Amino acid sequence: MATNRRPSKQMLRLLDALSATPREWRHGYDIMKETGLLSGTLYPLLMRMTDQGLVEAEWREPAQPGRPPRHAYRLTAQGLALARETAGERRVSGFKEVPV
C-alpha cells in the first residue's frame, strides 16, 4: 500500500541507490555506506517502504561461515515505478539518474 505523500530527501536517496542496480539484492550496511544514511534513518525507512510494498526483503546466507543470515533488499516493481516517477526530483537534488 503506497502513500501519496511526497517522498522525503532520505527516501529519494534510498530510491536512487536501490534503483541503480534494480535486480541486485543489497545489504543494509552496504546501503548505509553508499547513501550516507544512518541506521536510525535507514531502517525505519526500509520498514515503511517494505510495509508499503515498495521494497522487498529476503534472507540471504552469510558470506562468512558462523555468521547469521543477512537481510537483503531490492525495489519491487512498484518501488521501481516510484523511482522512475521521482527521477526528475532526484536530478534536481543532484542524485544520479535511474536506468530504465
Next chain:
Amino acid sequence: MTAKLAWAVMTLAEACLGDRRRDWALAMQAEFEVAIDDGRPLGFAVGCLTGAVRDMPKHVEGRFALTSHAIALALFPIVALLMLGVASGFPFLPSGHAGLSGWLAGQSEPMALLTPWNRNFAPALALLIWALIAGHLLMPWFVLERDWTRVATLARVNAAATVTLLLFTSVLFLDPAFMVLPVLGLAIELSAIWLLYQWQTRLFEGAPPGALGA
C-alpha cells in the same frame, strides 16, 4: 567497554521492536556484526535504537509497551510521597504548626501523635507503613515483567496493608487526614494496573501460548 555498551544498546533496540518486527530485529543484529568489523558498533546500535523507539508509537504493541513503562514510572512518585510522609513523622508525629515546608526548613515543632496508651502500636504501624512502601516499590517491576499473578498478589497485600493502616488510624483516634495519601496512591495504582491488564488481555487475545504477554 564501547563494544559491551553497543551490545546493550542493540539488545534494547531489539526489545523495543517487539514480536511484530522480530525479522527486522534479526536483520539489524546481523548488520551489527558487520558494523563491529567496520569499527562502528556503537553508532550503528544507537541508530537502531532510535529507529526502534520511533517505530513504537506506530503500532499497538509498541504503544502498549510505552504505556506500561509510563505507568511503571508514574508509580514511583507514590512511593516517594509515602516516604516523604514517613520522613515528616507519619504516622507518629504531625509535621507541627509550620507544616511540611516548616519541617523541611527545620522550623516545625512536632508534637507526639501517639499517646502513652497507644504508644505500643508504634512498631506495628512502622512495619505496616514500610511494608506498604516496599509493596508500591516492587509493583512497577512486576508490571513491566507482565507477571500478573505477582501483580495481583501484591495488589492484595498493598490493599490489605492500607486498610489495616486505616483501621489502626481510626481505632487509635489518629488524624484520618494522614490516610488520604496512602488511600489515594493505592486507588491510582490499582486503577492504572487494571486498565493496563484489560488492554493487554484484548491485545493478546488469541495469541499462541508462550507469545509475549499471552
